[in-house]
Amino acid sequence: MTRDPGEKIDHKAILEARLSARIGRRSFLKVAGAGALASAGFGLTPDIARADQAGHIRIASLSHIDTLDPHFTFFLGAVQIINNIHNGLLKVTFDGEAVKFEPDLAASWDLEDDKTHLFKLHEGVKFHDGTALDAEAVKFSLMRVKSGTPASPHAWKLELLDEIEIVDPLTIRLKFSKPYAFLPVALTGSTGRAGTIVSPAAVEKYGMDYGRNPVGTGPFKFVSWRDNDSIALEANPDYFEAGMPKLAKASFMLINEPSTAVAALVSGQIEGMNDCPLQLVNQVKQVPTINLYGGVEGNYTYVGMNTRKAPFDDINLRRAVAYAIDRDAVVKQGYFGLAQQAFSPISPPMTGFYDPDIAESGRGQRFDLEKAKEFRAKATNQDEIEVTYIMTEDGPGGTRVAQTLAPMLAEIGIKVKLELLEPAAWVKRMKDGEFEILDFRWWADLDPEETLYPEFKSGGSWNYWGWENAEFDRLCIEAGATIDQEKRAALYREAEDHLMDEAPVAMLAHIPVYKAFAKKVEGFQYVPADLVNLHSVSIG
Amino acid sequence: MLAQAAGKIAQTLVVLLIVSIASFSLLKLAPGDPVLLMLGSEFDQASYDSLNKALGLDQPVVVQYLEWLGSFVTGDWGISYVGRADIFNLVVREALPVTLTLTACSLGLAILIGVPVGVLSAVKKDTIWDAAAAVFALTGTAFPSFFLGILLIWIMGVQFGAFPVMGFVPPWEDFWAGLYHLVLPSITLSTFFIGMIVRVTRAALVEVLDQPYITAAKARGEPGWRVVWVHGVRNIMMPIVTVIGLQLGGILQGAVLTETVFSMPGIGQMLTNAVLGREYMLVQAGVMLTAVLFILVNLLVDLSYPFLDPRLRPR
Numbered sequence: 125m126t127r128d129p130g131e132k133i134d135h136k137a138i139l140e141a142r143l144s145a146r147i148g149r150r151s152f153l154k155v156a157g158a159g160a161l162a163s164a165g166f167g168l169t170p171d172i173a174r175a176d177q178a179g180h181i182r183i184a185s186l187s188h189i190d191t192l193d194p195h196f197t198f199f200l201g202a203v204q205i206i207n208n209i210h211n212g213l214l215k216v217t218f219d220g221e222a223v224k225f226e227p228d229l230a231a232s233w234d235l236e237d238d239k240t241h242l243f244k245l246h247e248g249v250k251f252h253d254g255t256a257l258d259a260e261a262v263k264f265s266l267m268r269v270k271s272g273t274p275a276s277p278h279a280w281k282l283e284l285l286d287e288i289e290i291v292d293p294l295t296i297r298l299k300f301s302k303p304y305a306f307l308p309v310a311l312t313g314s315t316g317r318a319g320t321i322v323s324p325a326a327v328e329k330y331g332m333d334y335g336r337n338p339v340g341t342g343p344f345k346f347v348s349w350r351d352n353d354s355i356a357l358e359a360n361p362d363y364f365e366a367g368m369p370k371l372a373k374a375s376f377m378l379i380n381e382p383s384t385a386v387a388a389l390v391s392g393q394i395e396g397m398n399d400c401p402l403q404l405v406n407q408v409k410q411v412p413t414i415n416l417y418g419g420v421e422g423n424y425t426y427v428g429m430n431t432r433k434a435p436f437d438d439i440n441l442r443r444a445v446a447y448a449i450d451r452d453a454v455v456k457q458g459y460f461g462l463a464q465q466a467f468s469p470i471s472p473p474m475t476g477f478y479d480p481d482i483a484e485s486g487r488g489q490r491f492d493l494e495k496a497k498e499f500r501a502k503a504t505n506q507d508e509i510e511v512t513y514i515m516t517e518d519g520p521g522g523t524r525v526a527q528t529l530a531p532m533l534a535e536i537g538i539k540v541k542l543e544l545l546e547p548a549a550w551v552k553r554m555k556d557g558e559f560e561i562l563d564f565r566w567w568a569d570l571d572p573e574e575t576l577y578p579e580f581k582s583g584g585s586w587n588y589w590g591w592e593n594a595e596f597d598r599l600c601i602e603a604g605a606t607i608d609q610e611k612r613a614a615l616y617r618e619a620e621d622h623l624m625d626e627a628p629v630a631m632l633a634h635i636p637v638y639k640a641f642a643k644k645v646e647g648f649q650y651v652p653a654d655l656v657n658l659h660s661v662s663i664g
Numbered sequence: 665m666l667a668q669a670a671g672k673i674a675q676t677l678v679v680l681l682i683v684s685i686a687s688f689s690l691l692k693l694a695p696g697d698p699v700l701l702m703l704g705s706e707f708d709q710a711s712y713d714s715l716n717k718a719l720g721l722d723q724p725v726v727v728q729y730l731e732w733l734g735s736f737v738t739g740d741w742g743i744s745y746v747g748r749a750d751i752f753n754l755v756v757r758e759a760l761p762v763t764l765t766l767t768a769c770s771l772g773l774a775i776l777i778g779v780p781v782g783v784l785s786a787v788k789k790d791t792i793w794d795a796a797a798a799v800f801a802l803t804g805t806a807f808p809s810f811f812l813g814i815l816l817i818w819i820m821g822v823q824f825g826a827f828p829v830m831g832f833v834p835p836w837e838d839f840w841a842g843l844y845h846l847v848l849p850s851i852t853l854s855t856f857f858i859g860m861i862v863r864v865t866r867a868a869l870v871e872v873l874d875q876p877y878i879t880a881a882k883a884r885g886e887p888g889w890r891v892v893w894v895h896g897v898r899n900i901m902m903p904i905v906t907v908i909g910l911q912l913g914g915i916l917q918g919a920v921l922t923e924t925v926f927s928m929p930g931i932g933q934m935l936t937n938a939v940l941g942r943e944y945m946l947v948q949a950g951v952m953l954t955a956v957l958f959i960l961v962n963l964l965v966d967l968s969y970p971f972l973d974p975r976l977r978p979r
Contacts, residue, residue, distance in 0.1 A: 190746045271780075274718075275711040331892060333748045351747070351754050352937055353832070353929035379830060387829045394830075470743050546864045548694065548942070628682040 131219065158234045164520045176401045179361040179663035180373040181645065183396035183656065184385035186346045189378065190354065192346065194320035195269050195276040200567070201315065204398055204656040205355055205376050209252075210340030213314040213320040216570070222475040223570055225308035227258060229321055229341065238303040238607050239540045242416030245294045253322035259296040263288045264324040268299075269317075281310040281318040306573040343369035352378055357362055370647065370662035386640075389414060395645050395663065398639040398656050402460045402520050408640055417534060418638030419649040420464050422471045422575065424631040425521065425565040427529065432557060432590035439626060440502040441538075445561075446489045447496035447632040449529060454632050456546045458525040463633035468620045469579075470572050471634045473652040477572045477613045487617070488624050489631050493535065500536045500577040510539045511560045516550035520635050525563045554588050563632065564588075570653060572616040576645055580623055591628035595619075668978065671710050672966055683955040684736075691944050696703060698745050701951055714873060740944050744802065744943045749909025755949045757840035762832050763919050763930035765842075769850040770915060771908065774857035779897070781858070781902070787892060798864055804859030809918050813852040820848060830927040842948065849926040853918050857911060864907045868900035873898075901972045909965030913958045 130294045187201020194206045213227035227233045229249065229659050232244040249257040270282040287299040300307070311319030326339035338346050341364065355376045356652065359369050377394055382401045388394045388413055400408055400416065408414055429436035438441055451465040464472065467488030472478050483486050484663035511533075515526040523544065531542040540561075545553065553559050568575040577600040578584055582592040603615035624631070637654050647660040699716050716722050720731065730737065741751035785797035821829035827848050835842030872878065873896060881891045920932030928931070931950055938946035970977040 188937060190941055196746075254978065271712070335746075337750050349750055350929060351758060352933045353758075377831070377927070378929075378937075379932060380924050381927065383814055384817065384830050384925055384927050387814075387822050391822045391825055391829055393828055524825050 136615075144443045156267070177361065177372040179371050180375065181253040181371050181376045181396060181658065181661065181663055182354075182377055184379045184388065185355070185376040185396055186379060186382055186385060187344050187399065187400075189376075191339040192349070192355075193335030194322065194338075194340075195265075195272070195278060196279065196335060197317075201398060205318070205357075206338065206340075207337050207655055208344045208357060208658050209342045209346050209376065210322065211342055212317075214308055214311045214319060216312050216651050216653050216655070218649070218653075221650065223473055225312060228312070236297075239300045241298045241300075241307070242291075243296050245296070245300070246364050247276070247294060247605045249341050250362060251326070251341055252360060253323055253326055254337045255323055255325045257321065257341050258293045258433065259290040260293075261324050262296050262321055263290060263439060264327075265321045266318070268327065269323070270437050276318075278310075278318040303565050303607050305604055305607055306528070306569075306571055309569045309571045309574065316467075329601045329623060336450040344374055352614070354378060365659065367658045370660065371658060374658050377481050389640060391644065392642070395642045396656075397640040399430045399654075400640045402462050402635075402638075405638055406460065408638075413643050415641050415645070416638050417641065417645055417648060418636050419650075419652055420472050420634045421567075421637045421652045421654060422473050423567045423637075424471060424575075425463075425519075425525070425563065425632040425635060426466070426468045426469075427561060427563045427632065428554075428589050428629050429561050430557060430559055430589060430629075431628050433502075435505055435511060435538075435558075436560060439505050439507065440499045441505070441509070442627040442630075443532065443625075444496045444499040444503065444536050445599050445663055446624070446627040447492045447499065447536070448532050449630055449632070450491045450532055450634060452491070453532075454525060454528050457528045458521040459633055459635065463635050466631040466634050468624055468631060469566070469568075469575050470566070470620060471570075473576070474570050474572060476609050477616060479617060484652065487621065489627065496536050508537050508539055510541065512543050514543050514545055514550055514553055514559050514562045516545050516547045518547045518550075519565050521563070525632065529563070557588065557590060565635070567654070572613075573600070576600055576616060576619060576623070577604065580628070589628035591623075591626065593622055593626060596622045667964055669967055670959055676960065676968060679959055680952075680955060683959075684733060684952055685729070687948060687951040687955075688732065689725075689967055691948055692725055692753075692773070694944075698944055719810075722773050732948070736949075741949050742945050744938075744946045746941060747943060747946075749946070749948055751949050754946070755931070755953055759929060759931045759934040759950075761834070762928055762954065763923070764929065765835060766846065766919055766922065766930060767852060767912070767915055768842065769846050770857065771853035771912075773850050774854040774861055775908075778856075778858040778861025779865050783863065783869060783892060783897065785866040786869035786873060792930060794866075797866070801859040801862035804857075804862075807855055809852050809856060810921045810925060812855060814847070816848045816852060818924070832926075832928040832930070849922050849928060850923070853915060853922045856918060857915060859916040860907060860911055864903050865900060868903045869896055872896050872899045903971065905965055905968060909961050912961045916957065938957040 162367065173370070174604045185201050188199050188492065189205065190199050190203045191197050192202060192206055192209070194203070194210055197203060211229045213228060213230050214225050214233070214241050217224045217226050223367050227243075229245055230243040231246045239316045243663065244263070245257060245259065245262065249258060251261075257259075264284060266285065269276045270285055270599070273277065277517060280284050283396070284300045284302060284304050285298060286301045289297040289299070291297055321341065322334065323339040326336050330337045336349060343360055343363045343365070347356040347358050349355045355378070357484065359372050363369060376398070379388070382404055385397050386400075386404055386408060389397055390413070400418070405416065408416060427445065427449070429442050431437055432444070455463045455465060458632060467482045467490060468479070470477050470479070476571045480486060513526055517523055518572060523542075526542055533540050556564060558621055564578060566575070579586050580591060580593065580596065581587060582597050582632070597616050599619035599622070603619065604611045604625050606612040606615060623629075637652075639648070639650070639656060641648055644664045648658055649657065651657070699712055699719065720728060720753075723731070739752060741755065744754075762940055766800065777860065780795050781800065785794045788794050804871060817829045820827050828845050829848070831845055833841045833845045835846070878895055880893060881895045916931075919930060922928070923930040923932040924936060931954060935947060935950040938950060
């Protein structure tokens with residue numbers, strides 16, 4: 125499942141971070157302009173009249189749903205539903221090749237200088253409660269994230285936001301204390317979530333209970349939430365994007381057991397699944413009435429080593445581990461042959477940042493037993509080393525990865541003792557630094573910032589490995605304030621090289637994420653950010 | 665008789681108190697701080713403290729327990745931390761009826777099938793019928809309900825498309841649809857139970873059929889069905905009721921798995937999700953409710969003995 129045990133799945137939401145890039149102000153404007161044009165185009169050629177909403181789609185939601193409050197949820201499964209009820213200032217799009225960030229509630233997005241962003245909002249957009257979407261509402265939502273009480277887990281994404289200026293009711297200017305390359309991701313309503321716009325009136329009315337009574341501007345209105353049963357939505361006939369939505373109703377069926385969901389899908393009791401776990405993918409592919417959508421998304425799995433204590437405080441031993449792992453075998457045995465080998469953290473869908481030549485260039489980590497043995501020979505401890513590997517039955521590989529790795533580590537004189545823990549206990553051990561080695565995964569927003577920096581910055585709360593490298597920190601900070609995409613990408617690659625060389629972690633794979641729909645479901649637009657956007661979906 | 669009942673009820677209350685202390689402490693000891701869970705990773709101490717206080721988690725554990733107990737008894741079960749669900753409403757009004765319906769259907773099915781098969785087995789003792797019943801009972805008891813559920817889903821639901829494979833429709837809203845949705849889960853949950861009842865019925869009835877009053881009834885020329893079903897079965901009610909009472913705990917346990925496999929919003933699935941989401945208040949309420957149910961059933965079984973067996977009535 126795409127869910128971390130315990131804390132924070134949240135930032136891991138996978139985004140397609142893209143736009144920021146496109147180098148400098150000019151192309152920034154070009155892309156923003158293209159987005160505005162695209163929306164205008166929609167307005168001119170509505171393919172379906174507004175009153176034509178029909179059909180009821182039922183989608184199995186296999187993930188835990190904690191709350192439907194976009195600013196507080198920790199679960200991607202909740203984001204998938206939230207994203208059908210709300211819009212962000214920006215949204216993620218995918219044309220089959222590249223991911224882009226385009227204006228959503230914003231009609232246009234301008235960069236006045238590298239620290240000042242100007243957004244013009246669409247006219248006449250209304251929240252589901254009838255109140256108007258205006259600059260005040262945008263400011264309210266951003267401030268709720270930045271400094272609301274209780275504090276939103278996304279507050280850090282707007283930390284650099286200095287000032288919000290309401291120019292006129294439909295124009296808002298955001299000033300940042302320094303150039304902020306991650307902003308496009310942060311402002312989407314999907315994975316970044318800091319830019320999701322909620323109805324101020326509804327927040328006022330429901331307070332802490334907003335998460336059970338969400339009111340947005342999205343294509344679907346919230347109807348009901350029966351715990352452990354289903355969450356029901358209905359079409360918003362006044363949705364601002366013409367021709368959407370096409371469905372009259374959508375229900376997310378809260379199902380825990382994936383094989384039940386597959387059975388329900390095959391027998392026609394439901395029409396879709398928000399996630400098809402890897403172990404079922406090959407089986408589902410055989411079913412002629414089902415379409416699978418998916419691909420490698422912005423994530424990576426890895427072996428993490430505790431650099432604060434023996435034996436993995438020894439850099440040569442860690443390097444030996446990084447070279448000793450046969451990633452092909454891990455992909456085949458751990459991930460049913462569906463994943464893609466990872467040489468470094470930056471994932472393939474992060475177009476412009478992912479290094480397409482990485483397999484040949486020699487950058488990053490890879491399997492090379494000779495090299496592993498060379499480094500092993502340089503390690504301080506030349507005796508057989510016994511380590512405890514803590515594992516838990518969770519994540520895409522479960523305990524299969526650990527079992528696949530044990531014999532590989534034995535090859536370089538590391539004897540692994542596997543210890544199986546309950547997920548919460550496992551997370552606690554990891555956070556408290558009470559481990560030697562383990563495997564974990566990171567579901568990242570589709571931007572190298574969130575892929576690298578929070579996880580590996582010195583002293584960071586997600587840096588469970590205790591790794592510290594001032595040069596890595598410096599490079600990431602500089603990249604975070606660099607808008608020019610090529611320069612930014614180069615900085616991240618350099619940072620990544622430090623990380624891969626010192627090997628607090630040994631990369632394993634990039635994992636594909638799948639959605640399944642019955643063949644009669646049409647118009648689903650796949651975005652490699654683990655979204656289930658129903659805007660353009662219809663049932664034939 | 666009343667004194668006896670009052671004594672049993674008092675015992676029950678003490679047991680419940682112990683259960684509540686045990687479950688409360690267990691949840692306090694479990695890893696995972698709800699405040700951390702709600703705040704994520706990047707936050708300052710002030711917001712931690714304020715949320716901690718708002719949730720009442722800054723109080724000493726004993727105070728927290730007493731406050732919780734006070735409000736629990738008065739029916740104010742609070743709101744879940746993250747999901748903001750009204751706990752009493754969710755547990756008692758939404759989840760409980762589902763589990764009770766499922767349990768009642770499975771129990772009914774188990775009795776309807778288990779007792780006649782047990783009777784057949786006892787009456788036809790040492791014949792092929794008896795052996796077949798024994799195999800049936802053993803298989804039922806030994807078959808893991810999780811696996812059986814998935815098998816039924818694939819064969820009955822997917823291959824033949826005869827029954828819905830998931831979900832719950834309240835029978836009090838739509839009786840036939842409700843029943844239709846309950847068929848596969850009830851079969852799944854009752855198989856273990858059927859085996860149990862078959863074996864107990866057989867053992868008890870074999871013994872009863874040797875009794876002089878059975879011989880006397882036969883001698884009076886009463887028809888065979890009357891001998892078995894009236895004189896025989898009436899006298900094995902006690903062991904059957906006892907077994908049902910004792911196994912009801914097992915059925916609640918089985919309901920967790922069955923509800924998960926068939927995706928029914930009952931207590932079992934609620935508990936699983938509450939544990940996953942670290943909704944401690946919800947887990948606590950669910951555990952207490954399960955304990956109350958279990959103890960209540962045992963109490964009822966105890967109290968029913970005098971009605972089933974006049975010899976146990978105090979004179």
